[in-house]
Amino acid sequence: MLEILETALVREGYSFTGAGNIATFQSLLAERNFDVCCIDLTLPDGNGLNVVRELRSQTEAGIIILTGRNGELDHVLGLEIGADDYVTKPFRPRELAARVNAVYRRTSGHALQKDAGLKAADFYPAANIDHEFDGYKVSSSARQIWSPDGVEIDLTTAEFSVLLALLEARGRVLSRDQIMTFAKGREWESYDRVIDGLVSRLRRKLPRMSEGSHSIRTVHGFGYMLV
Numbered sequence: 001m002l003e004i005l006e007t008a009l010v011r012e013g014y015s016f017t018g019a020g021n022i023a024t025f026q027s028l029l030a031e032r033n034f035d036v037c038c039i040d041l042t043l044p045d046g047n048g049l050n051v052v053r054e055l056r057s058q059t060e061a062g063i064i065i066l067t068g069r070n071g072e073l074d075h076v077l078g079l080e081i082g083a084d085d086y087v088t089k090p091f092r093p094r095e096l097a098a099r100v101n102a103v104y105r106r107t108s109g110h111a112l113q114k115d116a117g118l119k120a121a122d123f124y125p126a127a128n129i130d131h132e133f134d135g136y137k138v139s140s141s142a143r144q145i146w147s148p149d150g151v152e153i154d155l156t157t158a159e160f161s162v163l164l165a166l167l168e169a170r171g172r173v174l175s176r177d178q179i180m181t182f183a184k185g186r187e188w189e190s191y192d193r194v195i196d197g198l199v200s201r202l203r204r205k206l207p208r209m210s211e212g213s214h215s216i217r218t219v220h221g222f223g224y225m226l227v
Contacts, residue, residue: 001066005038008093009100022046029058036062036104038096039083041074049077056082060154062103066091080197084157103157105143131167133226134208140164145206153205162198163206166216166226175223199224 002018009016017034019025022045028034037055041048052063065078065086075086084103087096131138135148143160145153155163165174165182174182176195199216208215217227 001040004093005096008096011093012097012101014100014104020044022051025051029055033059034061036064036100038064038066038087038100040066041078042068049074049081052078052083053081062100062157064096064099064103076194076197079158079194082156131164133167133170136206136208138163138167140167148208155202155205159198159201159205162195163202166224170226173219173222173225179223195224 002020006016006018017028017032019028022043039048039052039055043051048065052065055061055063063083065075065083066089067075067078067086068089075083075088078086085099087099128139128141129137130140136153137146138144143157145155145160145163147153161182162179165179168182179195199218203216215227217225219225
């Protein structure tokens with residue numbers, strides 16, 4: 001598996017570091033920072049979901065989980081606890097590289113802003129702001145969102161994609177399947193819990209979406225809409 005990952009990612013110009021078990025991975029994390037981590041949920045020395053949960057609590061790095069074809073529940077749980085995306089094994093190297101590229105765009109955007117010492121309020125006027133609601137400003141091209149007081153809010157790739165789906169369809173009810181298809185650009189396995197969990201996290205991270213005039217409304221028996 002490590003050889004497949006290395007071949008796919010080095011070909012795309014990424015620097016690759018592999019770890020065959022949790023202990024080695026934790027040692028590497030203590031020594032350096034990573035932009036994107038691909039976590040195989042089938043590990044010899046522990047539960048990969050626990051690794052994802054711990055990693056998300058410690059870093060803003062992108063997280064992609066690797067699951068088997070019979071691991072649908074695992075990828076649902078992985079997305080709920082903070083993974084950005086998943087890839088089902090066996091996968092094509094190009095598929096993995098495309099997912100890593102998408103997740104990396106988010107993490108590298110945050111890193112560039114922090115490295116430059118920019119305040120969010122100084123940064124977003126230069127971005128292409130194409131959505132505003134209750135004081136929040138959203139750039140779909142940069143995949144970034146700022147709070148009313150100019151603080152950038154960290155959303156995972158999956159969370160931002162769901163938000164963008166609701167913004168693009170503002171005022172219309174979207175089913176969970178419609179949100180999944182829009183958010184990923186591909187057919188996710190139809191698990192209501194994925195979308196429910198992501199919407200719950202959006203409401204928690206963007207409190208005005210629970211209380212303000214532009215809230216995410218649950219349409220029971222169908223889906224969600226941004227009003």
